[in-house]
Amino acid sequence: MIKGNLYCCLFLNEPQLQNFIMKELHVHLDGAIKPETILYFGKKRGIQLPANTVSGLLQHISYNKPLTLTQFLDKFAHYMPAIAGDRDAVRRVAYEFVGMKAREGIIYVEVRYSPHLLANCKVDPIPWGQKEGDLTPDEVVHLVNQGLQDGERDFHIKARSILCCMRHMPNWSSEVVELCKKYHNNSVVAIDLAGDELLKAETDQGHRKAYEEAERCGIHRTVHAGEVGPPSVIKEAVSLLKAERIGHGYHVMNDPVLYKELLDKRMHFETCPWSSNLTGACDPDFKKHPIIQFRKDQANYSLNTDDPLIFNSTIDTDYKIAKKYMNFTEEEFKRVNINAAQASFLPEREKNELLNKLYEAYGMAPNKS
Numbered sequence: 608m609i610k611g612n613l614y615c616c617l618f619l620n621e622p623q624l625q626n627f628i629m630k631e632l633h634v635h636l637d638g639a640i641k642p643e644t645i646l647y648f649g650k651k652r653g654i655q656l657p658a659n660t661v662s663g664l665l666q667h668i669s670y671n672k673p674l675t676l677t678q679f680l681d682k683f684a685h686y687m688p689a690i691a692g693d694r695d696a697v698r699r700v701a702y703e704f705v706g707m708k709a710r711e712g713i714i715y716v717e718v719r720y721s722p723h724l725l726a727n728c729k730v731d732p733i734p735w736g737q738k739e740g741d742l743t744p745d746e747v748v749h750l751v752n753q754g755l756q757d758g759e760r761d762f763h764i765k766a767r768s769i770l771c772c773m774r775h776m777p778n779w780s781s782e783v784v785e786l787c788k789k790y791h792n793n794s795v796v797a798i799d800l801a802g803d804e805l806l807k808a809e810t811d812q813g814h815r816k817a818y819e820e821a822e823r824c825g826i827h828r829t830v831h832a833g834e835v836g837p838p839s840v841i842k843e844a845v846s847l848l849k850a851e852r853i854g855h856g857y858h859v860m861n862d863p864v865l866y867k868e869l870l871d872k873r874m875h876f877e878t879c880p881w882s883s884n885l886t887g888a889c890d891p892d893f894k895k896h897p898i899i900q901f902r903k904d905q906a907n908y909s910l911n912t913d914d915p916l917i918f919n920s921t922i923d924t925d926y927k928i929a930k931k932y933m934n935f936t937e938e939e940f941k942r943v944n945i946n947a948a949q950a951s952f953l954p955e956r957e958k959n960e961l962l963n964k965l966y967e968a969y970g971m972a973p974n975k976s
């Protein structure tokens with residue numbers, strides 16, 4: 608019997624959903640750290656944090672009224688110095704992440720992060736004002752893999768990772784793709800491009816080359832595009848970077864021709880409702896949200912948290928929004944999770960295993976494909 612009790616509070620009167628199980632494809636590891644862990648490592652390492660209690664820290668890090676994407680991205684600087692550059696911290700954050708997701712009722716998660724932003728050696732510039740140390744991006748990936756694998760063993764769910772290139776750091780991207788190759792299917796399943804997409808009109812050559820190499824080597828590809836940026840960023844992600852999934856992608860709606868083309872292609876959109884409100888990506892009125900159009904068109908999309916530490920949320924927050932403001936039914940929640948499973952970057956056999964688990968849990972016919 609597959610367990611997952613997230614829906615207890617969401618569908619109190621619908622007991623058939625109390626064992627609802629889910630998949631999550633778009634969540635940032637460094638945006639999903641327990642505040643207690645930040646405080647612990649801050650204290651242990653003598654690193655100054657904006658507060659020394661959980662509620663005090665959350666007052667600085669998390670928020671509940673829309674900012675801009677750039678203002679949101681600035682939040683990481685409040686706490687990343689406590690974690691980056693520390694082997695125990697990196698491994699523990701990954702381990703705890705799996706536990707957190709298991710408790711939310713997630714059975715499969717793809718978690719993403721930038722190895723460079725957690726390193727303090729062989730990274731230029733060294734992030735977060737750290738002094739040079741001896742933790743390289745390569746070892747960061749190794750430590751995260753260990754944390755995720757320990758978490759899988761202890762919490763009985765599946766966790767894979769996606770390595771992020773950062774828009775403002777094209778010089779890191781060639782190493783990101785090399786790390787994807789080195790750790791391919793040892794937890795790492797894909798490459799991503801994250802950060803501020805309004806930074807430059809065109810995607811930098813460094814990112815393009817990395818994505819070319821990823822495609823050449825059979826590394827799966829997703830790209831943050833059309834979150835706050837125009838449809839042209841999505842177009843570029845698909846045609847130039849050969850993205851197989853789009854992170855967010857809400858602004859595809861501003862280009863009906865592109866939207867139609869991506870619908871026909873069954874492009875997967877990793878949507879994050881609560882995040883899209885707090886980053887100012889979408890109209891704060893959820894009743895006007897692009898997800899409503901995705902649902903009407905039976906588009907291929909999933910529901911995700913993005914950065915639950917900063918948005919003070921769990922997957923439940925996003926599902927509640929979908930239910931309350933977007934009229935989601937049980938059928939649509941099931942469809943969204945099946946979409947997520949089909950769009951996952953797992954090898955075919957593992958993907959089918961997971962799909963079959965979902966079909967069984969949802970009382971649907973097993974996958975014959």
Ligand SMILES: O=c1[nH]cnc2c1ncn2[C@@H]1O[C@H](CO)[C@@H](O)[C@H]1O
Nearest residue numbers: 635637719720721771801802831914
């Ligand atoms: O919603 C988002 N849009 C774009 N970039 C993001 C978002 N959330 C987090 N990051 C960026 O991705 C890095 C690696 O995990 C984070 O450090 C943050 O800079």
